[in-house]
Amino acid sequence: MRLSRCPIMVPALIAVSLLSIPSTAQQRYLSSDVENGSRLYRNNCFVCHGPEGASIPGVDFRRGQFKRVSSDEDLLRVIAGGVPGTAMPPTNVTDSQRLALVAYIRSLHDSAASSVGTGDAARGRTLLEGKGGCLTCHRINGRGSRTGPDLSEVGGIRAAAYLERSILAPNESVLPEHRYVKVVTRQGVTITGRRLNEDTHTLQVIDGDERLHSFSKSDLREYTLLTTSSMPSYEGKFNSHELADVVTYLLSLKGDPQ
């Protein structure tokens, strides 16, 4: 029998559903496509186009700059067939993979990301670890807390605009795998933490003290999926230069120990 969830769940789920379904403007690009495209990009495109898509003269994915394409259909065609007479080869990826690559390449370009390419990674690291206090919750290359999402590879899987939004408005960009939950056990113990996994009958959580819990839902008196991020907004805390520095540092994190 399923657990009866407390009433707060209902608006929470609706809000999340709206977020998870792309709006008309973003309809072509699912977040799952962007993520899959990021992995494909690293395996297939990274060597020539570079980590930010700006290594080929005249082509800069961050700025939406291309030599021969403008529409998504153009991009799909070039990914499949390559560009004859150049170093761009045909690729043997599926239709879905091509669409994911397009979604990722498009995500690299976001004119709203004022910080793209303008910051200093070293200053960003100092800000992140000092003034920002980010390692209180996050972990980077073995340093910091495990309570929040590990950021060691974040530069390889997230685009600048997404990172900027996450810092300024954390509540708008919480991914399903990063949601926090609050549970109350039958014994009346309340535990809040990041949900690591869940199925019909169990729930796995890491709490603020980095303890791993696995609950049987039938043993819980209350289970609430939190709608808000536990991360504070840095709007007004980082000025635009500092924000650019932090984003630039995060973009440099590709999973290699530094």
Next chain:
Amino acid sequence: MIRRLFVLISIMAATLPAQVTLDRLLHPEREPQNWLTYSGNYNAQRYSPLDQISRDNAKNLEQQWVFQARSLEKFEATPLVVDGIMYLTEPPNNVVALDAKTGAIFWVYEYRPSADARPCCGAVNRGLAILGDTLFMGTIDARLIAIDAKAGRPVWNIQVGDPKLGYSLTHAPLIVKNKVIVGVAGAEYGIRGFIAAYDVATGKEAWRFNTIPGPGEPGHETWTADTWQHGGGSAWITGSYDPALNMVYWGVGNPGADWNGDNRAGDNLYSDCAIALDADTGKLKWYFQFTPHDEYDYDAVQIPVLVDANWKGSPRKMMMWANRNGFFYVLDRTNGKFLYGMPFTKQTWAKGLDENGRPIPAANMKPTPEGTLVYPGVQGGTNWYSPSYSPRTGLFYISTWEDYYMNLAKMPAEYTPGQRYTGGAPRSPVPTLQRGPINTWTTENASGMVLAVDPNNGEKKWQFKMTDVTGSGILSTASDVVFSGGREGYFYALDARTGAMLWKAQLGGQVASGPITYRVDGKQYVAVAAGHALFVFALRQ
């Protein structure tokens, strides 16, 4: 010739108790301890008269034995059980004979499919058929193989289609009289589908029904120019059979190209249809098309479930069908007349059904190059896994996905032999084949459930909800217990009347097959494949 004689003798000597005669296949109710066909019964209800495991004692189920497959492919097979011996396929196309009581192996027939095989959606197999002492298996390289059930040796092996062109066989064959019937899959490679019957003794083709009609065949006019040549119409799953009407029933898959119908104007018969064929000749008796001119891949990939019951106060021979397109249908199986239909999950592609059961298309729901959001997503409201009908409860049990959508992008479709021919790409936050190891998605995107529907009025009697989606078949029993599972790896016994969970086991891998039940030496067993193993349960002694 010697081989042929041997087969004839083995089929003719069908009076020995150990052999599976045609009469036994026609009357499974006389031997509920066995599971002789894919669905346990020609009517495909997946209902067992066994009742030792009941609503009261199901909590005492415990594992008896496990068979570990030597394969990492998805385990979608339904076993057969004949007089204490279980016959099982190990993906893609090995066959294993086991002691149904202990799991001890008698023999393994290892078949290595040709490197030309290109099954679109998994190197899987869904089961076997048996007649006399001969097992029959379709293979992913489009062969049909007869196998000696006692020795595990091949008897004959024929080519049904060209694997280089994408033809493959994934479903369990259907035995009707002296014929073994199979259909080919491969619409995603632009095949032209068919269902064909072969002589059980020799493998010689007896009849063939083209699911995509050619010039001169009725329905050909529903295709534009020569698009019929690559019109798809796969058979992904076994058919059912009504001996009294002498009709075999089959579900036909999507038209090709899947998501781009620009070049194939028309209804594209007999894609997405239920078809009724004369069992002796393969001639079409009637058809009912669920999704005319499909551009969503909502193929009729389900087994037709045959039910004899009262309909609006009068006895009626019916066919019940929970379709991938999200609608549940009741048809008169004597003539294909539409009796009833209703959506059983969220769908946005149709405004509803007209009085003949034809869908009324919703506006702005066609695939576009920019992408169109459509419910249900590409895996459908349900899919190939079997539903169940219990004549005791009168309820139809469906494994369904709820709140599940796709973003469907149309792309150009050009046929190249042996290459994918789909004309688009549907994407969804729900992983198509299985969930990742970590919580990368939740019910925020889609969830699975076992849904019990009253076929008389569409009333949803109960729902057993899961966090993850489900690709599990369903079994119901005479003790009003329903067995099913899901991607999370749980296997459940549910109360068939209320949906209350009676028992569960965590099997550590997704349940992607149909559970069965059987009895040996007075003890009732339940078997189900999950992950890469088959698990067998019975009551604690």
